[in-house]
Amino acid sequence: MADETKSQSQESGQGGADTPPDASARPAADPKKPAAAAAKPAAAAKPRPKPKPKAPPEPPKAPEDQAPPEGAELPATVTAVQDGVSGAVQQVSFWVGDWTIIVSAERLLDVMRFLKADAATLFDYCSDVTAADWPPREKRFDVVYCLYSTRLRHRLRVKVRVDEKDPVESVTALWPAADWLEREVYDQFGINIVNHPDLRRILMPEQWQGYPQRKDYPLEGPGELLMESPQDWLRVRNIADEAGAVADADAEIEIE
Amino acid sequence: MAEAIVFWTLAVLILGLGVMVISARSAVHSVLFLVVNFLLVAVLYVTLNAEFVAVIQVLVYAGGIVVLYLFVVMLVNLKKAPERYADPRRIAWTGTLLAGAVLAEVIAIVYASVSSDEAGAAGGGFGADTPFAECGAGPLVSCNTEQLGWVLYTSYLIPFELASMLLLVAMVGAIVLAKRHL
C-alpha cells in the first residue's frame, strides 16, 4: 500500500509541474517545483481501514489528502491561519492547485472567524459547504468548506473530520450563505450541525428517514423496487410494518 | 291598475327581501339580499318617473356602499356572534325598544306628511318652495334631473355643503384611524 501511495503522489507531483491551463490562476498557490520525492507525511492521521463485513461499497483505501510537495511555499492564507489560530490547523494539504487546511472540529469556529476577519485572508464569501463520507474511518465524515475572498480573489478549503454524533458548529453567523448549504449537509449526511438557526431537511421530505448521501445508503430507493416488482416491495413493506419499529437506514422504506 | 300591480308586487318583494336581509344566516348572503333590495327600490323610483334618483340609487348604494359592506363582511368572516351578544333575552329587550322607537318615528313622519299634504303647498314638505311646479308643463322626465340639481344648489346649498364636509371629515378620520404609518 505504501508503494502505491508513493507512486501516485509522484505522478501528481509531475502533473503539478506541468502548469496545466486549467489550474488555478492564483499566483500564490502555484508551487511549480517538481516534487518527485513527495512522501506521505507520517503525521497525517490516517486510521487503518477497519474491516467491516457487510459494508456495501468497498472501503476506500487511498489517501484523500495529499501533502503539499516538499519545499513548497505555503500560501499566505495558510501561514496566516497557522499563526493566527495556533494549534487549530491539524494538517495542510495541496492537490492540483488547491490548498486545503484540516482543522479540528472544536476549533472550527475560531478558525473561520479568523479567516473571515484577518486582513491577509479576508474570506468574505462562502462558496460551498459539503461533506464526504468515509464509512470505515473512525471519524467518518469530512465536512468541507470552500471559501473565497472577493477582495483578494483567492480560495481555500477548510476541512473538518467528524463522527456521526460529533457536533459541528454552524458558520451561518459568519456567512448567511451557509444556511441552506448546511441544511443540505444535514439532510444528505445527517451531520450534527449545532447552533444552526433553522435546521430542517431541505431536499428530502420532512419525514424522510435515513441520509441518502451516506455510503451505506442504498442507491436504489423504494421507488425503483416499487416499479419493477410491486410484490417484492409489498413484502418488504409488510416486514417493516410488522417489525413495528423505525427501520434502520439500510432497509429504509418510506413512501410519501 | 297595472301601476298598482307593479307597486304591490314590488312592495311585497322589497319587504320580503328586507326580512331575508336580517334573517339570512351567512352575512354575505344578507348583503346580497340587501343589494337586490336596493335594486328593487330603484325600480320603484323608475315607476315614479324618478329615473335620476333610481340610477343614483343603483350607482351609490348598490354599486358603491354595499360593495364596501361586502368587503368588511368578507374580511371579518363572522362565523358566529361574539359572546357578549349571546344572551337572547337581552337582545329581545333591546330589539323591542329599538323597533318601537323606529315604528314611532315612522308613524310620526307619515302623520306629518299626510297633514302637510292636507295643508297644501305652503307646508314644509320637500321642494314645496322650489320651482317644482314649473315642471308640470314640459315632460316630467326631462326636468327631473335638472330640477334636482337646481334645488340642491340653490335652496339646499348649505345643508348639501355641510353634508359633504361631514363626509370629508369622516373620511379623513377613518384614514387616520386605519392607517398604521402615515
Added chain:
Amino acid sequence: MLETVVVPLLKIAVLLNAVLVAVTFLVLMERKVIAWAQSRLGPMRVGPYGILQAIADPIKLILKEDITPAKADKYVFTLAPIMSLVPALVVFAVVPFGPDPLYYVSDINVGLLFIISVTSIGVYGIILGGWASNSKYPLLASLRASAQLISYEIAVTMTLVSVILTTGTLSLVGIVEAQREGGLWFAFVQPVALMLVFIGGLAETNRAPFDLPEAETELTGGFHTEYSGMRFSLFFLAEYANMIVISAIVVIMFFGGWLAPFPNVPALAFLGFLPPWVWFIGKIFLFLYVFIWIRATLPRYRYDQLMGLGWKVLIPIAIGNLVVTGILKVAF
C-alpha cells in the same frame, strides 16, 4: 302592443345574439392580433385561418365539466358569474348604434348614468366569485378587483361629467347629436377626458396593463381560478362584453358615435356612403384593436402603483379637467 312589446323584444333578442357572437369573435380576434404581434400565426386549425375557432371555443367550454369546489358557497358560487355577465349585457339596452330609434332599444334621458351605474354592479360578480371559491388566491384577486374598480370608477365618472357639461345632456343619442351639431368630435374638444376615460376603461375591464385581478403569473388566474366550464366562460364573456361597452362609450362620447369624420365638412360628405351602424361598429373594433395591442405590448402594473395612478394622477386630473371645463363653459 306591437310597438311596445314585440319590437323591443325582437330588438333585444337580435342585440343579445349579436353581442354574444361578437364576443366570441372578439376572443378570436384577440388571439389572432396577439399572435401576429408576437410573430406567430395564432389558431389555424379550425376552419380557414382558424375562423371557426370562435365557434369551437364555446362548444368546448359548454361541454367541459363544471366543477364546484367542495368547500365553496354553492349558491353564491353559481350566482357570481351571472352577476358578472348580466350587467355587461344590460348596458347595451341604451347604446345607440345609429340615429333612428330602429338602432337602439331605448334612449333614456339618463343613459350615461345608467351605463355607469349598471356596470358598477358588475363588480359583485368578481368579488363574490373570489369569495365563494373559498380559496386564497381568488380572494386576494377579488379584493384587488373591487378596490381597483371602485377607484377607477370615480375617475371615469368625474371625467364623463365634464363631457356632460359640454353637451348638457345625459342621453347618449343627445351626446352624439351634439357632436354632429358642433361638427367636431369631442376627442378634439376634450382630449384630456378621452385619455382619462380610455385609461380608466382599461382598468375597469381588467385589461392589461391593469389586469391585476386576473394576473395569471401572480395570482394563478385571479378570481376565476376555481371556475371551470360554462361558469368560467360566463366570466370570460362578461370581460369581453365589458370591453365592447367601454369601446362603445369612448366612441359615443368622443368619436361621434355613428357619425362619419367631420360630419359638417362638405368635402368629406362622400364618407356618408357607409351606413351609420357600420361607422359605429368599425370604430368600436378599432378601439378593441387598441385594447389588444396594448395587452401585447405593455407589462403589468403593480397593485399599489395601480392605486397610486388612479388616486394620485387620474382623479386629480379629472377634477382639474372638470373645473377647467366648467370655467370655459361659464366664460363662453
Added chain:
Amino acid sequence: MTLEAPRTSTTQFDTDELVINMGPQHPSTHGVLRVVLKLDGERVIDADCVIGYIHRGIEKLSENRDWTQIILLTDRMDYVAAATNNLGYCQTVEKLMQIEVPRRARYLRTVLAELQRIASHCLWLGTHAMDIGAMTVLLYAFREREFVLDLFEEFCGARLTYNAMRIGGLPLDIPPGWDKKVLSFCELMEGKLNDYEMLLTNNRIWLKRTRDVGVIGAEEAIGLGLCGPPLRGSGVPRDLRKDEPYAAYDEMEFNVPLGTRGDTYDRYLIRMDEFRESIRIIRQAVEGLPEGPIMGKVPRLIKPPAGETYHAIESPKGELGYFIVSDGKSTNPYRFRVRPPSFCNLQGLKRLVTGHLVADVVALIGTIDIVLGEVDR
C-alpha cells in the same frame, strides 16, 4: 414551518396574517418551487422556500456511474444551460487528471458556453418579462433561443440536453459552415436585442416594476452567497471568467457589466449587457478559431488519481462549482458534489422579498433566474 412574523404593527388595529402557498404548481415559480408567503395584506412579512420536488439524487447517482457517464447527468441539472454544466464537469475532471485540452477545443468550448449563456438569458428574459406581464417579449426571446438550439442541434444533434463535451476536449469537430452560421446569428441577435430593449428598457411600467425592487447591497449579497448577475448587480466585480479564467477566456476581451443600485432593474441591465458581451466573445472566438485537434491525450480508461478538487466556472446563473473526490481505485468518483448557483441564489429570495408586495415576489423569482432542476438536482 418556522415562520415567525415580526410584529410590526403598533396600533390596536391588528389584522391576521394570511399564509399563502405560491407553488409548487404556479405559473411563475419557474418549475416546482414552493414559496410559503406570510402576508400582511399584500405585503410579504416572511417567506420560506420549500424545494426538493424534483430532487433526483444526481450527486448520489454520479457516485455510481463512471466518469464519462456523468456528463449526461450534468445535462439534467441546469437544463437550459446544459453545455455549461458539461464544461464545468469536464474541466474539473481534467484538472484532477491534469489533462491539457487543445487550444481549438478550448475555443470551441468558449463558443458553446457563450451560446449557451445567450440561450439561458433568452429564457430568463422571456419568463421574467412574462412574470411582469409583458407577454410579447417571451415569444420574441424564445424565437431567438430557437436559433441557438438549432446551432446546438447541428453541432451535437440534441436541442436541450446536449452531452456536448468530453473529458479532454469535444466529441466532434464543428460541421462545415457552422462558424459562419454562428457569426450570422451574432449579427441577428444584436438587432433583436435592440428590439427587446425597445420594449422594456425605457418602458415606464417596466421601470416602475423593477426599479428599487429587491435592493441588496454588496456586503449583504456577498454574505448571502449570491453569485452571477445578482451579485454583480450589487456592484461586486466577480466574474469567474475574469477572476479564474478557464477555457479560452484568458485570450478573450470582454467587460464585466456591473450594477450600481443592486435592484431588479440593474440585474436586468446586466444580463442585457451580458448578451452583448457574449456576442463579442463568440465573435472573437469564432474568428480566431485555431486549427488543431479537438481532444487532448486522455487515457482510454478514465481513472483520476486519488485526490479532490473544487473547480468553479461562471454559468449563466452564477458560480457553478464541482467538488469531486476520486479515490483512485474505482472508475467512478468517490464523492461528486455540485455547487449549484441557482440554489445559492434562491437562498437570497427570502431576504429579497421580505417587505415587498406579492406582485414583486414573481418579479424577484424572475430576477434571480433559477432553474429548479439545478436547485434540487
